[in-house]
Amino acid sequence: MTRGSRRSWLREAGGVLAAVLVGAWLFSPGPRTQDHSHEPLPAAELTLADLSDKTVRLADFKGRVVLVDFWATWCHPCLQELPDLKAIYRKHEREGFIILAVSIDESPRKEIAAFVAENEVPYPVLLAGSGPIKGWRVRGLPTAYLIDREGRVVRSWFGYKDPRKLEESVRALLKGEHVHDS
Amino acid sequence: MTVEGRLRLAGAALLTAAGLASAATARKPNHLRNEKSPYLLQHAYNPVDWRPWGEEAFAKARKESKPIFLSIGYSTCHWCHVMERESFSDAKIASLLNEHFIAVKVDREERPDIDKVYMTAATGAGWGGGWPLNLWLTPELKPFFGGTYFPPDARWGRPGFAQLLERIAELWKTRREGVESDAQRLAGALEKYTKVEGRGGPLEPAALDNAFKAFSASYETSRGGFGGAPKFPMPVNHDFLLRHYARTKEKKALEMSARTLREMAKGGIHDHVGGGFHRYSTDARWHIPHFEKMLYDNAQIAVNYLEAYRVTKEDEFAVVARGILDYVRRDMTHPEGGFYSAEDADSLPPELLGKVDDVGHEHRKEGAFYVWDHAEIIETAGPGEGEIFNYRYGVRSGGNAESDPQGEFEGKNILFAAHAIGETAKRFRKTEDRTRAILATARQRLFQARAKRPRPHLDDKILVSWNGLMISAFAQGAQTWDDPAYLEAAEKAARFLRERLYDAKRNRLYRRWRDGERKVPGIADDYAFLVQGLLDLYEASLRAEWLEWAVRLTEAQNELFYDPKDGGFYMTAPGHDKRLLVRIKEDSDNVEPAASSVAALNLLRLSWFTGRRDFREKAEKTLALFGAQMRDQPRSLPRMLVALDYALSKPRQIVIAGERAAPETRAMLREVHSRFLPNKIVMVLGRGRDRETLQSWLPFLKGVVPLKGRTAAYVCVDYACELPTSDLEIFKAILDGERP
Numbered sequence A: 001m002t003r004g005s006r007r008s009w010l011r012e013a014g015g016v017l018a019a020v021l022v023g024a025w026l027f028s029p030g031p032r033t034q035d036h037s038h039e040p041l042p043a044a045e046l047t048l049a050d051l052s053d054k055t056v057r058l059a060d061f062k063g064r065v066v067l068v069d070f071w072a073t074w075c076h077p078c079l080q081e082l083p084d085l086k087a088i089y090r091k092h093e094r095e096g097f098i099i100l101a102v103s104i105d106e107s108p109r110k111e112i113a114a115f116v117a118e119n120e121v122p123y124p125v126l127l128a129g130s131g132p133i134k135g136w137r138v139r140g141l142p143t144a145y146l147i148d149r150e151g152r153v154v155r156s157w158f159g160y161k162d163p164r165k166l167e168e169s170v171r172a173l174l175k176g177e178h179v180h181d182s
Numbered sequence B: 001m002t003v004e005g006r007l008r009l010a011g012a013a014l015l016t017a018a019g020l021a022s023a024a025t026a027r028k029p030n031h032l033r034n035e036k037s038p039y040l041l042q043h044a045y046n047p048v049d050w051r052p053w054g055e056e057a058f059a060k061a062r063k064e065s066k067p068i069f070l071s072i073g074y075s076t077c078h079w080c081h082v083m084e085r086e087s088f089s090d091a092k093i094a095s096l097l098n099e100h101f102i103a104v105k106v107d108r109e110e111r112p113d114i115d116k117v118y119m120t121a122a123t124g125a126g127w128g129g130g131w132p133l134n135l136w137l138t139p140e141l142k143p144f145f146g147g148t149y150f151p152p153d154a155r156w157g158r159p160g161f162a163q164l165l166e167r168i169a170e171l172w173k174t175r176r177e178g179v180e181s182d183a184q185r186l187a188g189a190l191e192k193y194t195k196v197e198g199r200g201g202p203l204e205p206a207a208l209d210n211a212f213k214a215f216s217a218s219y220e221t222s223r224g225g226f227g228g229a230p231k232f233p234m235p236v237n238h239d240f241l242l243r244h245y246a247r248t249k250e251k252k253a254l255e256m257s258a259r260t261l262r263e264m265a266k267g268g269i270h271d272h273v274g275g276g277f278h279r280y281s282t283d284a285r286w287h288i289p290h291f292e293k294m295l296y297d298n299a300q301i302a303v304n305y306l307e308a309y310r311v312t313k314e315d316e317f318a319v320v321a322r323g324i325l326d327y328v329r330r331d332m333t334h335p336e337g338g339f340y341s342a343e344d345a346d347s348l349p350p351e352l353l354g355k356v357d358d359v360g361h362e363h364r365k366e367g368a369f370y371v372w373d374h375a376e377i378i379e380t381a382g383p384g385e386g387e388i389f390n391y392r393y394g395v396r397s398g399g400n401a402e403s404d405p406q407g408e409f410e411g412k413n414i415l416f417a418a419h420a421i422g423e424t425a426k427r428f429r430k431t432e433d434r435t436r437a438i439l440a441t442a443r444q445r446l447f448q449a450r451a452k453r454p455r456p457h458l459d460d461k462i463l464v465s466w467n468g469l470m471i472s473a474f475a476q477g478a479q480t481w482d483d484p485a486y487l488e489a490a491e492k493a494a495r496f497l498r499e500r501l502y503d504a505k506r507n508r509l510y511r512r513w514r515d516g517e518r519k520v521p522g523i524a525d526d527y528a529f530l531v532q533g534l535l536d537l538y539e540a541s542l543r544a545e546w547l548e549w550a551v552r553l554t555e556a557q558n559e560l561f562y563d564p565k566d567g568g569f570y571m572t573a574p575g576h577d578k579r580l581l582v583r584i585k586e587d588s589d590n591v592e593p594a595a596s597s598v599a600a601l602n603l604l605r606l607s608w609f610t611g612r613r614d615f616r617e618k619a620e621k622t623l624a625l626f627g628a629q630m631r632d633q634p635r636s637l638p639r640m641l642v643a644l645d646y647a648l649s650k651p652r653q654i655v656i657a658g659e660r661a662a663p664e665t666r667a668m669l670r671e672v673h674s675r676f677l678p679n680k681i682v683m684v685l686g687r688g689r690d691r692e693t694l695q696s697w698l699p700f701l702k703g704v705v706p707l708k709g710r711t712a713a714y715v716c717v718d719y720a721c722e723l724p725t726s727d728l729e730i731f732k733a734i735l736d737g738e739r740p
Helices: A076-095 A109-118 A163-174 B003-013 B038-042 B055-064 B078-088 B091-100 B112-124 B161-174 B176-193 B206-218 B235-248 B251-266 B295-312 B315-331 B374-381 B383-392 B421-427 B432-451 B464-481 B484-500 B524-541 B544-561 B595-610 B613-625 B627-632 B638-648 B663-674 B689-697 B699-703 B728-735
Strands: A034-042 A047-050 A055-057 A065-071 A097-103 A125-127 A143-147 A152-158 B068-073 B102-107 B133-137 B143-147 B508-514 B517-521 B652-657 B680-685 B712-717 B720-722
Touching (some): A065 A076, A076 A097, A109 B699, A143 A163, A152 A163, B038 B078, B055 B068, B055 B102, B078 B091, B078 B161, B091 B161, B112 B176, B143 B176, B206 B235, B206 B251, B206 B638, B235 B251, B235 B638, B251 B295, B251 B315, B295 B464, B315 B484, B374 B383, B374 B432, B383 B421, B464 B508, B464 B524, B484 B544, B508 B524, B508 B544, B524 B544, B544 B595, B544 B689, B595 B613, B595 B638, B595 B680, B595 B689, B613 B627, B613 B638, B627 B638, B663 B728, B680 B689, B689 B699, B712 B728
Parallel strands (some): A065 A097, A097 A125, B068 B102
Antiparallel strands (some): A034 A152, A047 A055, B068 B133, B133 B143, B652 B712
């Protein structure tokens, strides 16, 4: 004999109809994503080769608002936020905003170049390799630092960057305003 | 008055009619003789003119305008044996059945779809649920009366089977219209009920906490388990509770599961000599079992103990898990690798060996293979060892069965761990290690003596769904101890299924293989449980071929069983068997989980492996179909709650760049698999075809490469990735969530 746990439906045969609500599954950033605003601090130097082996310095972009974005081709979250970054860049590049995408890939240059071409990354991509980068703390990917027109780090992120907050900060810095947590 | 009421009166009024007629001894086969199911073959020489489920039987019923007597059971079912012996072997009962009915036998393990339809009808109509399930159907297969076990003559408040047959035959002749309209009404209600309406709702984490509360409320503190006797192991409960602990660190969730598992391991439900678990305990102390051993139980229970071991690192859990895996490898494995279905409870008592003809079930006794006399143990194990063994396992000279529902255990002992190792050591003034060694020797001697006893009947058919569960168990055993023997058992079974039960050209599974024959198109359980096994097997073997097969099977599963309108999975494919009254979605996780629950979790895991959004969407829609049921009746769906937990969590993606067999890779895998990390996926990217397969699904994996030539782990959680590392200590810290 067995367990009979089912209720008798013959007696309850007039079941109630209820709408099945299937909510759209929104990918939302979770507790591991960190978003910090800082007392403005001068950014460390950053001198790296780009995809055509030309040396690029952070100092070259003094006077602009710069997002130094550490990423890699294997980093799925980086790939997921790429469309947002591209959109913000395109919208604000003429106002003096630039993104320096620093790859920490171990892969050969040509594979990174192929990835960049395929994904049509419009801003400079610099190659750092997987070793430590002096003056820049990269605890994981994506890690990003937002630098104001005076060359000071004012905000940083680890993990997914809320595109609305990022754009808000970029806009404020372009106008010469301060950024702070809302 | 309903048919049911009329029949109850009929049964009561005819108490005095004939009982057991002399058993027909002529061994003349009926229409079951060419079947392969061990259960059907057990009835092939009954005087009842049994037919298998099929058009031949149904056409005859229509032509002769007779009702169908449908009897459903399985080969290790105690009361099925009893009814076979008492009623189906009886000449008078057989002639009643043959004259007035078309008798059809179904093996529920071969055809759970048929069983599900009629079990739902029988429980819904209030006829009771269980096996054997006996129903009377109109020639259109609509049930109008049923029940479980019937004694041959009225007994224990149940109507006698012979009288019932006479009464039903008479009703069919004199009141057909009423009977048919009852059947029609019931079929309508069945259709309505099985639509799974009104149970949907949004997916909320609150459902998980609520389920924990529901388990807490019914938890039995002293002996573990949930609710009183009879006690089933219910592996799905542990699946949920251990994950609840992993998610919330709620100690009570772990304690409820761990204590229950400890008590089960101590009980008579656990085979202390040969390993493995019997089906359920008739008492609340896990002491007096029904002795059949089912593959689906042992597979899932092994996983419970493996997971409890990963959480607690208690050796006891590891020992029990190994006991199950070694038992299945030894006694339940086909030479080519598939796993058999079950071992019966009953066997010929050793003292009758050579004295009687062991044909049919007549002389077999429940548990005869497993129970012991006090003196026999002293004699077999040796006086010193025997005494210690008997103390430890609660053996008494007059027998130790405190309850004995069928009067089968008089003077016999059902082993249970009455005294702990420490107590036993103290009592006999020995060290614990020495005590363990003595007990191991005694166990070994008993095992050898027992091997000479007549064995219980083995149901050696090979079912895909249950093999899927067992593949998971061996794969998880292989993961836990990095044990190649367990991995080999899992892979060999998977290859067996691929060769024998899979049609690659059509991408379709069959359900059952036995004796060279594959039969019955796969049902949703076959696809879902096998896919789960293959996902676990991939994470143990890191061979992408298993993932590729899992993806293909999932595509077939979605095509055949998924309900695109409301979500959820039907048990059967459209056109599977047009004679089934309804297409049912299993709506509860019972001793076996529901296909929808297992499929939902598989789809979520696979969506991370493959990036397939459609997989994730189907999982979410399936969970949403049962959203309110999970919230309001959580104990009916613990396995679906596991899928909900996964859906709401942020699974870790652990990708190791390195060769599968390299020591550094293995060291990292051992770190992953020694921990209980339910919400994760693991991949290994070496060189060659496996890498290409995984990259074809997730192109970004191309950049996952070793660091400076060394194996490296890439771990991402929740939209953030750790820096890749080749350092085992850093990797361990990442797994433990201790990175800054």
